Amino acid sequence: xxxxxxxxxxxxxxxxxxxxxxxxxxxxxxxxxxxxxxxxxxxxxxxxxxxxxxxxxxxxxxxxxxxxxxxxxxxxxxxxxxxxxxxxxxxxxxxxxxxxxxxxxxxxxxxxxxxxxxxxxxxxxxxxxxxxxxxxxxxxxxxxxxxxxxxxxxxx
Amino acid sequence: xxxxxxxxxxxxxxxxxxxxxxxxxxxxxxxxxxxxxxxxxxxxxxxxxxxxxxxxxxxxxxxxxxxxxxxxxxxxxxxxxxxxxxxxxxxxxxxxxxxxxxxxxxxxxxxxxxxxxxxxxxxxxxxxxxxxxxxxxxxxxxxxxxxxxxxxxxxx
DNA sequence: GCGAGGGGATTGACGTGTCAATCCCCTAAC
DNA sequence: GTTAGGGGATTGACACGTCAATCCCCTCGC
Numbered sequence: 439x440x441x442x443x444x445x446x447x448x449x450x451x452x453x454x455x456x457x458x459x460x461x462x463x464x465x466x467x468x469x470x471x472x473x474x475x476x477x478x479x480x481x482x483x484x485x486x487x488x489x490x491x492x493x494x495x496x497x498x499x500x501x502x503x504x505x506x507x508x509x510x511x512x513x514x515x516x517x518x519x520x521x522x523x524x525x526x527x528x529x530x531x532x533x534x535x536x537x538x539x540x541x542x543x544x545x546x547x548x549x550x551x552x553x554x555x556x557x558x559x560x561x562x563x564x565x566x567x568x569x570x571x572x573x574x575x576x577x578x579x580x581x582x583x584x585x586x587x588x589x590x591x592x593x594x
Numbered sequence: 595x596x597x598x599x600x601x602x603x604x605x606x607x608x609x610x611x612x613x614x615x616x617x618x619x620x621x622x623x624x625x626x627x628x629x630x631x632x633x634x635x636x637x638x639x640x641x642x643x644x645x646x647x648x649x650x651x652x653x654x655x656x657x658x659x660x661x662x663x664x665x666x667x668x669x670x671x672x673x674x675x676x677x678x679x680x681x682x683x684x685x686x687x688x689x690x691x692x693x694x695x696x697x698x699x700x701x702x703x704x705x706x707x708x709x710x711x712x713x714x715x716x717x718x719x720x721x722x723x724x725x726x727x728x729x730x731x732x733x734x735x736x737x738x739x740x741x742x743x744x745x746x747x748x749x750x
Numbered sequence: 751g752c753g754a755g756g757g758g759a760t761t762g763a764c765g766t767g768t769c770a771a772t773c774c775c776c777t778a779a780c
Numbered sequence: 781g782t783t784a785g786g787g788g789a790t791t792g793a794c795a796c797g798t799c800a801a802t803c804c805c806c807t808c809g810c
Contacts, residue, residue, distance in 0.1 A: 448668060448720045455736045457724050463619035484768080495611050497694070502788065514767055515791055516736065521765075536789045537775065557603070564604045567612050570745030571738055578734040580611045583618050589726030592621065635786080658758065670797055672760055677795075693805065694758045 466566060473562045478555030483518055484527065485559065488552035491528065497544035500533060504542055527551060537586065622722060629718045634711030639674055640683065641715065644700065644708035647684065658687055660698055683707060695718035 441536035448456065471482045480488070486508050492499055499507070505515045519542060522528045533539040572580065587593050604612065627638045638643070641662050647653055655663070661671045675698060678684045683704035689695040727735065742750050
């Protein structure tokens with residue numbers, strides 16, 4: 439550990455592991471995204487929004503809460519909601535309780551799209567990720583992801 | 595294993611691990627990319643191109659070889675080279691040996707930018723990724739990444 | 751020789767994400 | 781009351797990646 443702190447550059451081997459790690463995660467994301475798209479015409483961005491909304495009380499969230507929940511910048515959410523609204527998946531309306539603030543509401547079409555996409559997507563996650571790993575490996579993923587998150591201060 | 599095959603959906607716990615995994619990798623990528631950008635005004639896409647070129651013989655590669663090496667679609671590479679050329683990082687010229695085919699050449703500015711970005715970038719990788727993990731955890735990452743890659747048929 | 755086909759590369763249209771600027775409406779200072 | 785400021789949200793300009801269409805020039809069959 440002390441020795442590790444003294445080094446500046448990663449070794450060749452560490453670098454290879456890093457590259458494999460990040461590239462594999464990327465590939466996995468892309469594959470899942472492609473399947474989701476062809477199964478339900480939803481991007482993974484759509485999916486995150488729909489997921490958050492469908493778990494929300496009255497299928498509605500304040501725009502800022504939604505951004506907070508899924509960890510997006512305001513402007514990204516705003517752009518994306520605009521596109522989703524155009525496709526009829528969500529609807530925006532001024533929030534009655536608060537003069538600032540916009541309520542984002544799941545439409546029937548949005549709820550239905552999410553339902554339709556959800557099961558195959560979960561199946562895909564099992565197939566491409568969970569099934570690739572033994573239970574021990576899965577536990578290792580959890581462990582080291584936790585270590586990374588703590589290192590990066592992503593944990594509560 | 596037999597039991598696993600029979601299930602359709604991942605458990606709640608498996609899903610949590612999946613989400614943490616993919617989200618952490620994504621965050622890490624974004625962080626690294628931001629640092630690279632502010633340290634050297636290079637995107638990680640720029641970096642990959644410059645890395646491949648600077649390791650190449652005569653700092654030059656055929657466009658198609660380059661695409662192959664870094665695993666990009668032709669059109670993505672073409673667009674990106676256009677932008678990089680505009681910034682003076684690379685230069686394109688018809689390939690003398692082959693009537694089809696374009697030679698992509700690292701410019702002096704490109705080589706210098708890469709040099710300048712490289713060390714801090716490697717330091718960042720060590721700091722944000724390698725230092726977060728014990729040697730055992732790093733070995734585990736390698737192991738399960740390998741398992742994933744084999745499952746997805748990404749291995750040679 | 752000439753037309754079909756094919757590999758190499760580019761282009762255009764489009765959806766997406768980021769950053770910075772802006773807008774809107776409220777609250778608080780004076 | 782008028783204005784400074786601040787939180788919530790949108791907008792515009794731009795960089796990026798993807799897909800499908802296209803272009804270019806060669807090779808091969810005839």
